[in-house]
Amino acid sequence: xxxxxxxxxxxxxxxxxxxxxxxxxxxxxxxxxxxxxxxxxxxxxxxxxxxxxxxxxxxxxxxxxxxxxxxxxxxxxxxxxxxxxxxxxxxxxxxxxxxxxxxxxxxxxxxxxxxxxxxxxxxxxxxxxxxxxxxxxxxxxxxxxxxxxxxxxxxxxxxxxxxxxxxxxxxxxxxxxxxxxxxxxxxxxxxxxxxxxxxxxxxxxxxxxxxxxxxxxxxxxxxxxxxxxxxxxxxxxxxxxxxxxxxxxxxxxxxxxxxxxxxxxxxxxxxxxxxxxxxxxxxxxx
Amino acid sequence: xxxxxxxxxxxxxxxxxxxxxxxxxxxxxxxxxxxxxxxxxxxxxxxxxxxxxxxxxxxxxxxxxxxxxxxxxxxxxxxxxxxxxxxxxxxxxxxxxxxxxxxxxxxxxxxxxxxxxxxxxxxxxxxxxxxxxxxxxxxxxxxxxxxxxxxxxxxxxxxxxxxxxxxxxxxxxxxxxxxxxxxxxxxxxxxxxxxxxxxxxxxxxxxxxxxxxxxxxxxxxxxxxxxxxxxxxxxxxxxxxxxxxxxxxxxxx
Amino acid sequence: xxxxxxxxxxxxxxxxxxxxxxxxxxxxxxxxxxxxxxxxxxxxxxxxxxxxxxxxxxxxxxxxxxxxxxxxxxxxxxxxxxxxxxxxxxxxxxxxxxxxxxxxxxxxxxxxxxxxxxxxxxxxxxxxxxxxxxxxxxxxxxxxxxxxxxxxxxxxxxxxxxxxxxxxxxxxxxxxxxxxxxxxxxxxxxxxxxxxxxxxxxxxxxxxxxxxxxxxxxxxxxxxxxxxxxxxxxxxxxxxxxxxxxxxxxxxxxxxxxxxxxxxxxxxxxxxxxxxxxxxxxxxxxxxx
Numbered sequence: 001x002x003x004x005x006x007x008x009x010x011x012x013x014x015x016x017x018x019x020x021x022x023x024x025x026x027x028x029x030x031x032x033x034x035x036x037x038x039x040x041x042x043x044x045x046x047x048x049x050x051x052x053x054x055x056x057x058x059x060x061x062x063x064x065x066x067x068x069x070x071x072x073x074x075x076x077x078x079x080x081x082x083x084x085x086x087x088x089x090x091x092x093x094x095x096x097x098x099x100x101x102x103x104x105x106x107x108x109x110x111x112x113x114x115x116x117x118x119x120x121x122x123x124x125x126x127x128x129x130x131x132x133x134x135x136x137x138x139x140x141x142x143x144x145x146x147x148x149x150x151x152x153x154x155x156x157x158x159x160x161x162x163x164x165x166x167x168x169x170x171x172x173x174x175x176x177x178x179x180x181x182x183x184x185x186x187x188x189x190x191x192x193x194x195x196x197x198x199x200x201x202x203x204x205x206x207x208x209x210x211x212x213x214x215x216x217x218x219x220x221x222x223x224x225x226x227x228x229x230x231x232x233x234x235x236x237x238x239x240x241x242x243x244x245x246x247x248x249x250x251x252x253x254x255x256x257x258x259x260x261x262x263x264x265x266x267x268x269x270x271x272x273x274x275x276x277x278x279x280x281x282x283x284x285x286x
Numbered sequence: 287x288x289x290x291x292x293x294x295x296x297x298x299x300x301x302x303x304x305x306x307x308x309x310x311x312x313x314x315x316x317x318x319x320x321x322x323x324x325x326x327x328x329x330x331x332x333x334x335x336x337x338x339x340x341x342x343x344x345x346x347x348x349x350x351x352x353x354x355x356x357x358x359x360x361x362x363x364x365x366x367x368x369x370x371x372x373x374x375x376x377x378x379x380x381x382x383x384x385x386x387x388x389x390x391x392x393x394x395x396x397x398x399x400x401x402x403x404x405x406x407x408x409x410x411x412x413x414x415x416x417x418x419x420x421x422x423x424x425x426x427x428x429x430x431x432x433x434x435x436x437x438x439x440x441x442x443x444x445x446x447x448x449x450x451x452x453x454x455x456x457x458x459x460x461x462x463x464x465x466x467x468x469x470x471x472x473x474x475x476x477x478x479x480x481x482x483x484x485x486x487x488x489x490x491x492x493x494x495x496x497x498x499x500x501x502x503x504x505x506x507x508x509x510x511x512x513x514x515x516x517x518x519x520x521x522x523x524x525x526x527x528x529x530x531x532x533x534x535x536x537x538x539x
Numbered sequence: 540x541x542x543x544x545x546x547x548x549x550x551x552x553x554x555x556x557x558x559x560x561x562x563x564x565x566x567x568x569x570x571x572x573x574x575x576x577x578x579x580x581x582x583x584x585x586x587x588x589x590x591x592x593x594x595x596x597x598x599x600x601x602x603x604x605x606x607x608x609x610x611x612x613x614x615x616x617x618x619x620x621x622x623x624x625x626x627x628x629x630x631x632x633x634x635x636x637x638x639x640x641x642x643x644x645x646x647x648x649x650x651x652x653x654x655x656x657x658x659x660x661x662x663x664x665x666x667x668x669x670x671x672x673x674x675x676x677x678x679x680x681x682x683x684x685x686x687x688x689x690x691x692x693x694x695x696x697x698x699x700x701x702x703x704x705x706x707x708x709x710x711x712x713x714x715x716x717x718x719x720x721x722x723x724x725x726x727x728x729x730x731x732x733x734x735x736x737x738x739x740x741x742x743x744x745x746x747x748x749x750x751x752x753x754x755x756x757x758x759x760x761x762x763x764x765x766x767x768x769x770x771x772x773x774x775x776x777x778x779x780x781x782x783x784x785x786x787x788x789x790x791x792x793x794x795x796x797x798x799x800x801x802x803x804x805x806x807x808x809x810x811x812x813x814x815x816x817x818x819x820x821x822x823x824x825x826x827x828x
Contacts, residue, residue, distance in 0.1 A: 039627065086813045093567055093630070097762055098812040101805040104759060108802040144400070150410070152394035159386045162375035169335055169369075170453065171361030171390040210759060214634060221631050254646035261638025268631045269618050 013243075014131070020239045021134035022196050027219035027231035028141055029188035034225050035154070036181035037161030039092065041213040042083070042099035043189040045106040046076040048208030050190030051197040052116050055125045058198065065128040069194040076190030077183050084182045088175070103213050110205035121204030128198040137195060138232075141188060145228045157181055218260070222267045224274020233276055238263070287348075288313035288488050289334075289457065294343035294353070296329055302512050303329040306343065309507045309517040316479060316489045318503035318520075320496075322532060326512035327492045328370050331459050334490070335367045336360040347457070362390060364456035368446045368463055370492075376435035380426060380445050383434055384417040387452030391416075420448040425474055440467040444475070457488045464495060476502055500524075508532070545676045547784020548683040549745060553738035553757060554764040554776040555687060556731035562771035563707045563727045566629035570611055571735050572754030572761065573640035578604040578736020579743040579753065580648050587656055597740055604736020608728040611636055616728070617721065637754075644751040652750040655743060679741045686737055687777055690730070694773070703727055707771070763808045 010017070026047055033040045054072035057063040063071070087098050110116045117123060148154045156177045159167035168174050197203050215238075223234025241263075242256040271277060289311040296304040304326045311317045319327050332338040334345065336357035345353035347363060355363075375383050385392075392413050398406040421427040424444040429437060434445060443463055450458060460479075464472050472495070479489055479502060493499055499506060500520045508515040508523055510532045516523060523529055553575060560568045582600035585591045591599070615632040622628065664673050694700035705713040706723045714720050742757070743749040760783065768779025783804065790800045 087809075090812055093627075094766075094812055096630075097766060098809055100759070101763070101808040101812070104805045105802050105809070108799070108805070112799065112802075147399045148396065150394070151396045151399050152389065152392070153396060155386050155394065156389060158378070159375060159389070162377060163373045165337065166369070166373035166375065167386075168337070168357035169361060169367050169373075170387050170449070171358050173356075173358045210755070217631070218634065254642040257645070258639050258642030261635045261642060264638065265615065265632060265635035268628055268635060269615075272622070272628065 010131075016240065016243050018129075018131055018134055018199060020236055021131070021138050022192055022199070023215075023219065023235040023239045024232040025134070025138050025141060025192040025195075026189060026216050027223065027235040028138075028145060028228070029185045029192060030216045030220050031185075031225055031228065031231040032145065032148075032188065033181050033185035034220055035149075035161060036157035036178055037164070038088065038178055038181055039096045040099045040182060040185065041096050041217065042080075042103050043185055043216055044208045044210075044212035045099075045103035046080060046186040046189040047193030047196070047212075048106055048110060048203075048205070049076045049079060050193035051203050051208070052110060052122060052193075053190075054194035055122045055197040055203060056115060058128070059122070059125050065198065069191060069198075072194035072197075073187050073190035076193070077187040080183045080186030081179065084179045088178045088182060100210065100213065103209065107205050107209045110208070116205070119205065121202050122197070123202045125197050125201055125203070127201060129195050134195060137191060142228055142232070149228065153177065153180065218264055220274075222264055222274060224276035226273055227276050227279075229279075230274050230276035234274065237275070287311075289348075289490070290344075290346040291330075292344040292346065294330070294333060294340050294345060296326075296333060296338060296341050296512075304333070304340075304512045307509070307512070307514050308343075309514055311488060311490060312505070313488050314483055314486050315504045316483050316491060316502050318499045318506040319490065319492045319509060320494070320499060320506060320523075321509035321515075324511075325509040327509055328461055329512075330509070331367060331461050331490070331492065334360070334459055335365060361453060364453070365459065366450035366453040366455035366457070367459035368443070368450050368461055370461040372442055372446055374434045374442055374446055374449075377433065379431050379433055380421060380437070380448075381414070381417050381430040383445055383449050384420045384452045385413055387420075387449035388413055388416065389453075391452065391454050417452065420451045421445075423451065423478060424448045425471075440471045443467060444471070447475075447478075451482075455487060457490065458482065460489060460491045460493075462492055462494070464493060464498065472498065541672060541676075543785035543788030544781060545680050545784070546745065546787070547781035548680045548687075549738055549741050549780075550757070550760060550764050550783050551777040551780025552683045552686060552734055552741070554761050554768070554780050555690065555773055556735040556738070557761050558765045558768070558771055558773060558776040559690075559727055559731045559734075561765070562773075563703060563724060564616070564629070566616070567633070567762075568611070568728075568731070569630065569633040569758070570615070570636040570640060571633075571731070572758035573637040573644070574604050574607050574611075574732045574735045575739035575742070575757060576644050576749075576751060576754040577607060577640055577739070578732075579739030579749050580644055580653075580751070581736070582740040583653060583655055583743065583749055584648070587653075593655075597737070600740055601733050601737045604739075605729040605733035607640070607736070608730070608732025609725055611732065612725045612728040616724075620721075620724075641751060641754070648751060650751060652748050654747050654749065675744065679745055682737070683741060686734060687773075690734070691773060699723075699726065760804070763804055766808055766811060 026043065029043045029046070030040070033043070050072035053075045054068035057068040057071055058065060083102060087095065090098055111119045156167065156172045159170060159172055160174050160177055164174055193208070219234035219238060220231045221234070222238060223232065224230035238260055241259065245256050245259070267274060287310050291307050291309050293306040293308050294304055295302070295306055307326070307330060319330065321327055329338060333340050333353065336355050336359065340353045343353070344351055352360060352363065375386060378386065393409060394413070418427055418430060421430055424447050426441050426444050426448070429441060434442065437445060443466065447460070447463055464475050467475065476498065479491070483489055491499070491503065503520055505517060506520055506523045507517040508526070508529050515528050515532065516526050556571050557568065560566060578600050581603050582596045585596035585599055586593055611633070615636045616629055619628050619632060694704055702713070702718045702723050703726070705716065705718055706720055710720055713723070739753070742753065764779040764783045765776055767783060768775025768777070786804065787800050790803045
């Protein structure tokens with residue numbers, strides 16, 4: 001009985017479930033960087049780097065799937081390290097803009113290079129990702145990040161986020177930790193991108209641009225960054241809601257988009273710590 | 287000789303904050319720094335803690351040059367500090383603030399935690415207990431679960447001291463630690479500092495409260511316009527003609 | 540080459556809106572691009588559906604944009620001011636409003652690209668040597684420049700303008716001096732949005748195309764311009780806009796294609812942020828509360 005229901009559910013909502021999983025993973029990639037107080041808007045671009053690298057490796061060079069994914073994530077991490085060195089010295093809103101600019105450069109590169117297929121995108125990537133892959137990776141990431149939070153590194157991130165100067169006075173090497181948060185975020189984004197590339201046969205540059213970068217931020221804000229489950233909640237609600245509303249006749253196209261904006265506004269005005277703050281018990285580390 | 291300042295100078299865009307400051311701090315003593323506002327006291331602490339570099343001169347900790355080290359290295363040498371305008375982690379609880387301060391003393395390694403080894407939870411418990419004892423040594427253990435931003439002014443100063451103590455420092459730099467505290471709190475802090483010194487911690491203390499400094503400090507350095515006026519016992523400093531002149535009409539010994 | 544100057548003046552006009560709000564509030568208003576779009580589309584509607592002349596439509600659309608600015612302040616920014624929090628909240632709020640405005644534009648005007656009806660403006664063409672200039676271009680530049688100059692004069696010489704500058708300098712002091720800070724901020728938003736809307740109309744006239752997503756491309760360019768010129772500096776925004784416009788045209792001329800144009804711009808932006816975040820003419824110090 002349940003099996004029949006589930007397979008029916010998946011037939012209809014399968015791709016939505018996949019998208020939610022990928023978006024949750026991407027949201028978590030930004031969560032890591034935010035947990036150290038770094039407002040990076042480059043994670044969509046890092047996802048793109050992971051996606052294209054993995055896609056090209058699998059498609060053109062017949063590299064096995066797990067290796068492509070690892071390579072994609074690895075390249076994202078390396079580029080993040082190189083970019084991070086100069087960029088992480090910049091504070092606050094300027095960092096956001098620098099990472100945004102970086103993201104645009106990456107997107108334009110993807111549009112203009114032959115190897116990435118140009119504006120049409122990379123077509124014909126073999127489908128290797130299953131729902132289990134996505135949620136398996138997601139579960140592993142959640143576990144890792146939850147443990148990270150209570151570890152020395154996690155506490156360092158939290159201290160830097162609150163007050164960088166005080167953190168330095170406590171013996172925390174802030175430059176190292178900020179770079180670590182940035183690179184870790186890029187790595188996770190790279191994995192998400194690589195997995196995504198093998199989901200639907202095609203990836204296009206536009207999917208990894210400014211809108212996507214802002215979306216990730218919105219998932220974190222709406223969900224809340226006090227707990228590792230916050231970004232997941234945000235991704236879930238903001239990905240699922242427009243799709244669920246598709247069936248509702250009153251909710252025409254533009255209105256569905258507008259609803260995300262309304263939710264965001266309501267959250268930032270009335271529930272600044274995100275929707276996850278409804279579930280207070282899960283929050284505190286100590 | 288525990289800490290030696292050797293002609294430390296520092297300017298900010300043409301303004302001389304410190305000029306050839308030289309004095310010595312003995313181990314396990316409470317050494318005071320006094321001087322009018324703008325005399326360079328906080329800049330001096332910033333140089334010691336590595337937040338600001340020195341343009342010239344040397345700073346020696348037990349004979350080792352430390353003035354070129356970044357703040358996190360200084361802390362690793364066992365030097366902790368508080369800030370004049372209080373830099374707490376406002377959105378964390380008191381307990382969490384102190385636990386964050388255990389960065390150098392607690393292992394909290396990632397792998398044991400990922401593998402859920404029993405050693406990890408043992409260490410976690412120990413961290414909490416240590417943090418609680420830091421809080422109780424400054425008298426705010428009853429506020430352990432309260433957010434730092436909800437504390438009273440005096441409580442916040444005490445929390446910052448507790449967090450600095452979590453480092454288990456050899457040298458404690460205190461920048462106006464009792465400013466804004468009530469008399470009873472001041473007395474408690476006085477006995478805390480004394481017991482820390484007795485336990486072997488060296489304390490470098492900036493304050494404006496003269497009676498407090500006279501009672502507590504074994505030696506005092508006076509700064510004026512970024513220069514050392516004199517260094518000596520409280521009585522000697524009080525009798526010094528230049529000190530009297532600098533403080534004339536403000537607060538006398 | 541001259542084209543760079545023309546489009547640059549529109550960029551500058553748009554960027555002034557960003558920089559004005561940033562200067563006064565230390566907040567980046569990402570809904571600015573959405574107002575840009577709505578301003579342009581509203582003017583179009585007024586001309587096409589209501590049959591008004593372009594000049595009247597321009598004026599009304601600019602006023603409407605100003606009102607959108609007031610709405611922005613009322614709904615999205617003012618409630619946050621009471622909170623001690625960071626400037627990030629304001630940014631997020633503006634993103635939310637941008638989404639709402641964009642959906643509104645999409646819903647009201649549809650997704651198609653539209654253009655201003657022909658013949659609303661007489662368009663003469665002049666040729667000097669190898670340079671072609673149309674009267675439309677001249678009118679656009681003049682309008683943009685006129686607005687920019689009007690703003691500069693307003694800020695410098697009028698009482699309200701000085702009040703705005705006072706609040707930009709230090710909100711607390713301005714309050715102590717008896718300035719109605721909330722009113723000044725609301726006014727700043729209206730002016731900023733009015734200019735953004737004006738830029739949208741001029742942009743639509745220049746490229747002869749309007750679409751609900753036209754804000755997209757200019758949004759990032761506007762950010763690049765204010766960083767180049769310095770956040771919080773109006774002359775910087777103007778100069779930055781023109782410089783940006785010129786560099787765009789130059790890149791196309793040099794590389795022969797328009798593809799790398801934006802890449803060059805953003806790489807330059809990145810370098811500037813790393814080396815000198817305050818930009819060419821920006822305010823070096825941090826604002827007091």
